[in-house]
Amino acid sequence: MARWIIWTTACLISVSSLLVIPLQSSAGESLDQMARSSLTQTAKETIAGSSAAKPLPDLRSETTLTASINNWRAVLAREAGFESWQSAVWSSFPLGPGTHGWGVILTDHGREVGYMIVHATENGSFRLTEYGTGDHPLFSLNTLYRSLVQQELIPATIPYSAFVQNETIQLNRLYMNALTAVWKVKIHNQAYYFDAKSGELLPLKEDPSPKLTNLPITESILKGPATTVQHPSFDPYDRLPWVQGTPLPLTQPKQLQDALGQSDKLTYVTELYDGQVTLPLAILGYQQWESGEAYLTLDHEGYRYVQLKDALTQGHVYR
Template sequence: MSIRTKSSVMATFLLFTSVLFPSISLAASHFSTSPNTIKYSILSRAGIKEDTAPEELRKFAATVIQELAQQPPFTAWSEAITTIEPLGPGTHSWLVTIQDRETNSTSFPSGYLIISMTEAGEYKLIEYGMGPDSVYAISTLESALKNAGLSLSNNNNLEIVPVYSGPVLAEWAIIRAGTSQVEHYLDAQTGELLPENESSWKLQASRYVPPVKAAGSSSTHPEYLAGEEMSHLSPDQLVHTSDSFDPYDNILWMVENAMNVKFESFENVLVKHKRLIFVSSSQDRTYSAPLPVFGYQKWSLNDDSTLYIMSGSESSPRFISLQALTDSGKFIKYK
């Protein structure tokens, strides 16, 4: 997936651009580290141990994983182990990394959840996914640092913080050790260097509100929290409306008008058109990263339901709360 700058967007397509944001040139410094070293730096910067996540958060994450494990392609999650880490200071979001119990690989986890807490204290499932190119994959970060010429040696001269303010603001913040200033931001899925700075990040992050219609901990039985009953959360089987695709295989969507899609009718619209493009839109954004949409998974919530759209790729699918996207951008037909 490629990153688009605001200035190029305005110059070429007014809203979009076909010019890639240039990546930082390779430096002469030698990159030598391991995923475990990166992991240590992340946790050290966050200032919190892996086992200090709130009890209700851990139980909600376990509920979600248990329910997803009943449906392919998530069946391997039934015996997985999890690690819960904060996504940046003060954001009230957490990354739940799901690892195969046998391999316990930090480089290639089995999957992930991202959970945010509302002002009322309810935990919301914002997105989930799996595969080698998942959001916040350590292997992607390792390659990104190497390609950018950034060094993370054993003395931890760089500190890395995963930061998150919704699915269109999932990034790595690269901080020079001993300071509080962020030097670089990397895209958490592609690893690309972003035209982001602390001011632009804080401005956009301040607007993030966890979606009301996402699956939440309030739909869980109090009895289940005591370990006695199952949750009301229940995901249906995945629905593929098309094969996965690259938005840049056909860029005609860049000059198409955005669709007027309501939350309640989105499922029918996607089934009809098969492929859609989601594009983040805000006057505060410094870049735009289109997401392909080629399927969905519906969750039943008591007598209601909510939708998670399928993006990413076939090998690394990403399921994102529909409302989290409708709150931060628009959908366009892909021809």
């Protein structure tokens, strides 16, 4: 798992938790969807409640969202590294009040192989905010289960199937923006926060400040094949220019392309949760689509593709 540099702050705020579960799937269902299928109506009520404060745009129909996800899956499945997506099924879940977004986990023969994060746009279409491959997809209940056992917050004797059905453990997915994604877990009235990708226990005492305030304007149209630049991974802790060094002045995709041409060991660093956590990640390259969509490729418990412009806004790159 990724290592963290952590600064803790002392603040105690009691916040209620909300259990969020998958709502829809493609040809098959994930294990946690089947285990909690009886709670589907509760999840639907959650969506209805989340839209009360700020109405959703006209999303046309669930069919449109399903079609968008299926299209992205099919296009990505033709790219190197995404071969397991060709036969994968997917399940989706809402990301919580005010986000107008959904998470998607892809499963191939019972094994988690990737994820997508989707948000509604102003005109009622959808934007692919980020995606990734590997067996640690964003908001994986499998990863969370392992972390809770390792932190001795639940007994190791509790099997996974019993964990996903245990309604006394309250779960809430909190997605603020790319790289700010958190599991909030409430056990015996005590709240714990875990990174939604790595499963690391975070030093948070309250929910992160929401940052997703405006809907994206344009939809994501992936036209392939993509131009993919990929370098070998490395441990960002082997070299520490990001501790005292000066970040590269990168604001445009072309500048990142030039920097990757000069060095195959660039580190992306972002400060999270008001400076409580510094997260350094190896930059593996980027993926550029014919439509102009560009995603930065990071090594974060698997390949993580985040929109390049968002990443350059939220963090810095070091050589």
